[in-house]
Amino acid sequence: MSVVLQVKEFAASAIKDLYGFEIAPSGILVNATKPEFTGDYTIVLFAFVKQLKKSPDVLGQELGEYLVKQHPDFYTSFNVIKGFLNLEIGDAYWQAFTQKEYSNTAYGIATTHKGKVMVEYSSPNTNKPLHLGHLRNNFLGWSIAEILKANGNDIVKTCIVNDRGIHICKSMIAWELFANGATPASTSTKGDHFVGDYYVKFNDAYKGQVKELVAGGMTEELAEKEAPIMKQAQQMLVDWEAGKPEVMKLWKEMNSWVYEGFDQTYKEIGSDFDKIYYESNTYLLGKDLVEKGLEKGVFYQKEDGSVWIDLTGDGLDEKIVRRKDGTSVYITQDIGLAEMKQKEFNADQSIYVVGDEQNYHFKVLKLICQKLGLPSADGIYHLSYGMVELPTGKMKSREGTVVDADDLVAELINDAKETTQAKLEERNALKEFSQEELDQLYKTIGLGALKFFLLRVDPKKKMIFDPKESIDIHGFTGPFVQYTYARIRSILRKEANANFATLSTSELLPLEKDVIKHLEQFADTIGDAANEHDPSKIAIYLFNLAQAFNTFYNKHSISNAESEDKKQLRLQLAQLTAQTIKTGMGLLGIQVPERM
RNA sequence: GGACCGGUAGCUCAGCUGGAUAGAGCAGCUGCCUUCUAAGCAGCAGGUCAUUGGUUCGAAUCCAAUCCGGUUCACCA
Numbered sequence: 001m002s003v004v005l006q007v008k009e010f011a012a013s014a015i016k017d018l019y020g021f022e023i024a025p026s027g028i029l030v031n032a033t034k035p036e037f038t039g040d041y042t043i044v045l046f047a048f049v050k051q052l053k054k055s056p057d058v059l060g061q062e063l064g065e066y067l068v069k070q071h072p073d074f075y076t077s078f079n080v081i082k083g084f085l086n087l088e089i090g091d092a093y094w095q096a097f098t099q100k101e102y103s104n105t106a107y108g109i110a111t112t113h114k115g116k117v118m119v120e121y122s123s124p125n126t127n128k129p130l131h132l133g134h135l136r137n138n139f140l141g142w143s144i145a146e147i148l149k150a151n152g153n154d155i156v157k158t159c160i161v162n163d164r165g166i167h168i169c170k171s172m173i174a175w176e177l178f179a180n181g182a183t184p185a186s187t188s189t190k191g192d193h194f195v196g197d198y199y200v201k202f203n204d205a206y207k208g209q210v211k212e213l214v215a216g217g218m219t220e221e222l223a224e225k226e227a228p229i230m231k232q233a234q235q236m237l238v239d240w241e242a243g244k245p246e247v248m249k250l251w252k253e254m255n256s257w258v259y260e261g262f263d264q265t266y267k268e269i270g271s272d273f274d275k276i277y278y279e280s281n282t283y284l285l286g287k288d289l290v291e292k293g294l295e296k297g298v299f300y301q302k303e304d305g306s307v308w309i310d311l312t313g314d315g316l317d318e319k320i321v322r323r324k325d326g327t328s329v330y331i332t333q334d335i336g337l338a339e340m341k342q343k344e345f346n347a348d349q350s351i352y353v354v355g356d357e358q359n360y361h362f363k364v365l366k367l368i369c370q371k372l373g374l375p376s377a378d379g380i381y382h383l384s385y386g387m388v389e390l391p392t393g394k395m396k397s398r399e400g401t402v403v404d405a406d407d408l409v410a411e412l413i414n415d416a417k418e419t420t421q422a423k424l425e426e427r428n429a430l431k432e433f434s435q436e437e438l439d440q441l442y443k444t445i446g447l448g449a450l451k452f453f454l455l456r457v458d459p460k461k462k463m464i465f466d467p468k469e470s471i472d473i474h475g476f477t478g479p480f481v482q483y484t485y486a487r488i489r490s491i492l493r494k495e496a497n498a499n500f501a502t503l504s505t506s507e508l509l510p511l512e513k514d515v516i517k518h519l520e521q522f523a524d525t526i527g528d529a530a531n532e533h534d535p536s537k538i539a540i541y542l543f544n545l546a547q548a549f550n551t552f553y554n555k556h557s558i559s560n561a562e563s564e565d566k567k568q569l570r571l572q573l574a575q576l577t578a579q580t581i582k583t584g585m586g587l588l589g590i591q592v593p594e595r596m
Numbered sequence: 597g598g599a600c601c602g603g604u605a606g607c608u609c610a611g612c613u614g615g616a617u618a619g620a621g622c623a624g625c626u627g628c629c630u631u632c633u634a635a636g637c638a639g640c641a642g643g644u645c646a647u648u649g650g651u652u653c654g655a656a657u658c659c660a661a662u663c664c665g666g667u668u669c670a671c672c673a
Contacts, residue, residue: 026613034616044615046653083653084616125673165673279673306671315599316669323671330673359600360668386601387667423635445635457609461602462666473635475621476609483635491632540610543620554628554637574632596635 002524003089003517004030006074007041014066019052032517038079039086040517046083056083091508094516095569101519102500102572107579108522110152118156118345119145121353122271126258127167128196130265130405131395132388132465133355136454138271139589140385141353143455143535146587151530156345159273160337163255164280169236171195172250173229174202184257190406192261195254203398205229265406269447270589275344277337283328285336289372290322298371309368319364334365335372342376349379351533356384356460383533386462388454403467413446415470416479420445420596432595441593445479448590452478455588456539476543478590481581484546486596488578491558492571499564500572506565511552515573518545522580526587535588542584549577
């Protein structure tokens with residue numbers, strides 16, 4: 001049990017013992033004591049002064065005395081200031097904690113089993129390469145999956161690949177028209193970029209044709225419909241749905257190029273999936289559910305034959321679920337896919353990592369599933385995240401301001417290379433690394449900086465990213481945390497033969513205790529991050545931990561500690577800090593270097 | 597127009613189930629490397645928490661209104 005929870009439970013039972021008043025531990029407000037007061041944790045008393053008919057001072061005094069008397073191994077002292085009961089927890093308790101956990105490589109990871117969660121993320125279109133926005137999605141999805149796993153859940157990571165539709169046909173038709181049989185191999189181009197280039201070529205040709213038609217006297221609206229290349233793309237979609245062999249062949253081939261490119265990117269950034277769904281297999285799902293919905297009266301049919309649901313009673317609008325021609329719309333296949341996932345994996349919760357522009361869509365999706373009484377309904381959770389914008393505003397593919405994921409990753413790794421080389425030379429340490437180790441190090445730092453940057457902000461907030469400015473390495477950053485880790489590892493290597501274990505008690509210095517208090521909060525932090533689906537909680541925690549350790553490190557020597565006791569304690573503390581950083585950064589998908 | 601999200605230091609962000617004098621990082625300024633990696637540490641400076649009103653012992657946090665920015669309300673996905 002965490003210290004904070006322990007404080008709450010002791011307080012709840014003390015209030016019951018003293019005043020016969022039942023109060024839930026979760027109803028007691030406990031904060032970390034402000035540094036200017038004595039104590040570790042503080043109970044805010046105002047909440048119950050009325051019910052207990054006591055003044056805050058009297059209540060604090062009585063409660064404090066009782067708690068210290070009842071739990072002498074836990075509390076050593078208390079003081080009451082203006083309605084705040086400050087409690088000090090004994091050094092012996094903190095030291096026992098350190099002693100117990102310092103060699104635990106699974107420190108912070110939940111051991112109880114909570115449930116099963118599906119996380120759908122990434123979900124790319126197969127007509128163009130990944131960009132900066134996808135990176136936020138991928139890092140968030142991967143991280144929240146790891147966090148939920150660490151909090152005791154079984155995880156199924158999934159991805160729905162949007163591998164069919166008019167956008168794919170655009171790339172396909174442009175390839176037929178302009179490629180002369182070129183392939184990624186023949187042009188030495190990464191497959192997803194290759195296909196993306198033809199998507200761009202389609203749009204260029206299309207724009208040109210529209211312009212010509214308008215010049216010939218056609219209205220723009222009509223020209224956009226009549227442009228020959230657009231009609232060709234639309235025909236190709238019809239042919240695809242009819243399963244026309246040569247279209248299928250081209251579609252399969254171009255998609256395979258894209259997948260090869262995606263695989264490379266996913267490998268580089270560390271995304272992986274347990275189960276991949278393809279829209280080409282799922283786009284017809286949900287039709288039977290429309291029928292069931294009609295029977296149940298959840299849906300209704302209009303005169304033209306189209307099928308709708310009325311959500312105005314829930315503050316939303318009417319939503320179509322089947323066109324008058326009998327074909328289904330986007331949300332219908334999502335309903336079908338939700339059911340399919342449920343049948344296949346029977347998860348307790350199904351998380352969709354999708355941008356906030358689809359907030360309405362997911363609200364509707366969940367509501368419809370609930371009204372249909374589907375077992376998957378209540379578990380639907382939209383992990384909505386804000387767009388990544390440039391200093392100049394939103395990324396626009398038409399204006400060529402889209403930041404390519406591969407390019408960005410390569411740039412940041414190169415930035416890391418330059419900084420790292422300079423730092424290592426400064427310390428005359430470059431020669432200690434093999435070329436292979438160096439390349440790995442640059443990647444670890446560059447990707448670490450990027451992932452930390454994108455994950456340190458509350459997901460639901462939009463964020464601004466300036467690709468022209470390399471990511472900072474000072475302060476609240478990935479490299480700062482990595483550096484803290486590397487320094488600790490350096491000490492631990494030198495002290496590999498030291499005695500860690502036989503600790504006898506001594507008084508803790510304030511900076512020692514501060515690090516231990518941070519360490520103790522790790523499991524609670526994972527719990528918060530999991531409950532709120534928010535990896536930034538982990539990033540902030542790790543930064544605070546690293547900073548607390550650095551402050552301690554700067555002031556007190558580990559190797560040349562004042563006494564053998566102190567050295568052992570500090571070695572334990574350093575090792576547990578390193579382990580916690582490693583585990584915590586792992587939850588963000590960030591590796592940590594042994595030396596840097 | 598309806599719905600939803602955001603507005604906290606020059607910049608990027610914490611804090612938001614109401615609690616002590618609103619916190620970090622960056623940028624700016626001062627110090628600290630004969631001692632475990634200075635990608636570090638210590639300090640200074642920087643705020644009408646968008647505005648107005650309300651709820652109460654107490655509001656950045658809750659409520660209402662207003663202003664600003666964004667998203668969405670397709671027989672697109």
